[in-house]
Amino acid sequence: xxxxxxxxxxxxxxxxxxxxxxxxxxxxxxxxxxxxxxxxxxxxxxxxxxxxxxxxxxxxxxxxxxxxxxxxxxxxxxxxxxxxxxxxxxxxxxxxxxxxxxxxxxxxxxxxxxxxxxxxxxxxxxxxxxxxxxxxxxxxxxxxxxxxxxxxxxxxxxxxxxxxxxxxxxxxxxxxxxxxxxxxxxxxxxxxxxxxxxxxxxxxxxxxxxxxxxxxxxxxxxxxxxxxxxxxxxxxxxxxxxxxxxxxxxxxxxxxxxxxxxxxxxxxxxxxxxxxxxxxxxxxxx
Numbered sequence: 001x002x003x004x005x006x007x008x009x010x011x012x013x014x015x016x017x018x019x020x021x022x023x024x025x026x027x028x029x030x031x032x033x034x035x036x037x038x039x040x041x042x043x044x045x046x047x048x049x050x051x052x053x054x055x056x057x058x059x060x061x062x063x064x065x066x067x068x069x070x071x072x073x074x075x076x077x078x079x080x081x082x083x084x085x086x087x088x089x090x091x092x093x094x095x096x097x098x099x100x101x102x103x104x105x106x107x108x109x110x111x112x113x114x115x116x117x118x119x120x121x122x123x124x125x126x127x128x129x130x131x132x133x134x135x136x137x138x139x140x141x142x143x144x145x146x147x148x149x150x151x152x153x154x155x156x157x158x159x160x161x162x163x164x165x166x167x168x169x170x171x172x173x174x175x176x177x178x179x180x181x182x183x184x185x186x187x188x189x190x191x192x193x194x195x196x197x198x199x200x201x202x203x204x205x206x207x208x209x210x211x212x213x214x215x216x217x218x219x220x221x222x223x224x225x226x227x228x229x230x231x232x233x234x235x236x237x238x239x240x241x242x243x244x245x246x247x248x249x250x251x252x253x254x255x256x257x258x259x260x261x262x263x264x265x266x267x268x269x270x271x272x273x274x275x276x277x278x279x280x281x282x283x284x285x286x
Contacts, residue, residue, distance in 0.1 A: 001055045001111070003029045006042050006069055008061030008085070025105045029056065036065065046072035054078060056284070058108060060101070062086020063128075063194060067262050070281060071125045074118055079282040081108040088194020088263065090128040094205060095190075096286050108284045115279035116205040119189045122272050124261050127281075129193055129200075130274065132251070132259045133184035133215075134164050139265035140258035166217040167254045173212070173246040183215045183240070185251060187274050193263065200243070201233040208278035209245050216240040248275040 005022060019033050034045045042059065046069040049057050058081035059069040066082055070091075073080050083104040084092035095116070098104045121130045141156045169185055171178040188200035188211045200211040218226060218240055229235045236243065250273050258265045259272065 001029050002053075003031045003056035003058060003081070004045070004049050004054055005031055005033045005058045005060060006045050006065065007033065007035050007059075008042070008065045009035050010061075022105065025102070026058075026109050028109070028111065031058075036061070039064075040068065042068040043072050045069075046078075050076050050078050056081055056108075058083060060085055063088050063090055063262055064264065066091060067125075067127060067264075070118070070127055073282070074125060074277070074280045077282070079113055079284055081284045083108075086194075090192055090194030090262070091190055093194065093196060094128065094192055095283070107286065110284070112285060113282055114206075114285040116281050116283060116285075117189055117208060117276050117278050118280050119187060119210060119274060119276050121187070121259065121261060121274045122268055124266070126187075126189065126261045127205075128190040128262050129186050129188045130259060130261045131184060131186035132253060132257070132272070133167065133182055134160065135184050135186060135193075136258040136260040136265060137164055139260035139263055143265045161223070169214070170252040171212070171214070171244065171249060172251075173244050173249040178214070178242075178244065180214060180242070181217055183217050184213075185215075186213045187211075187249070188213060189276065197230050198233045198235060199230065201236060202243075206279070208276060209247055210249070210274065210276045212244040212246070212249060212274075214242040214244070216242065247278075248273075250274070 036042045042065050046057050056079045059066050060083040063086050082092050082097050119126045138160050166181045166183050168181050186199050188203040190205050191203045192198045200213050203211040226238050252271050256269045259268045
């Protein structure tokens with residue numbers, strides 16, 4: 001099987017797994033290695049691989065690298081291999097792909113191919129979650145930071161929480177319309193953001209549906225309990241939790257502003273349209 005490995009050198013996995021080791025582990029694959037050099041480079045390499053009819057594209061890196069590559073492989077015959085090497089690893093965790101690089105490569109070597117869904121929000125593809133509200137505000141502020149790290153994220157989350165004001169949303173799913181104020185609205189293809197933060201515990205990347213979670217306004221004293229439930233797959237027990245399961249929906253909000261797509265923030269208008277594409281991506285999986 002002709003394959004390429006796209007690796008983000010900053011992930012550090014390249015030092016842990018020399019090319020020779022990768023070749024030895026991926027028996028039955030004819031591989032070449034392509035390190036990324038700048039933002040968007042992984043997508044370019046994957047696009048060229050599809051044009052050359054490469055059968056498998058293995059992405060080694062964090063969520064950003066995985067999403068860039070996956071976005072170019074949807075609707076094609078190429079199969080995505082995931083070797084998670086980031087901090088969140090949302091899609092890998094949902095799919096039970098090992099976080100250990102050796103184990104992830106061993107999984108790919110089995111050549112078991114499955115198909116999963118992906119989502120589209122205003123023509124932008126996503127694989128785990130997209131949304132608006134508090135989460136998107138945090139993502140937008142993180143995007144503007146020059147230094148990353150756990151303390152930066154913690155500080156940004158806390159500062160945003162102190163100033164954030166919920167918006168009013170009108171959500172249309174089929175013939176049903178929901179109107180409510182919300183702290184956050186998240187459309188989930190997979191069950192979690194990453195780091196085992198389960199925003200939609202019952203979401204399934206193979207069911208042809210999106211689980212849209214609406215978190216209604218929270219009092220400050222309720223937030224610690226909601227956070228605990230987020231990390232224990234019990235967020236659905238929160239009284240402010242509402243879930244809409246549908247293949248397609250539209251959301252109208254009060255103001256234009258940021259939305260997040262698998263954690264990356266972009267600016268969009270007041271109205272967004274979201275839908276799922278069933279079984280649109282081939283991956284090596286369990």
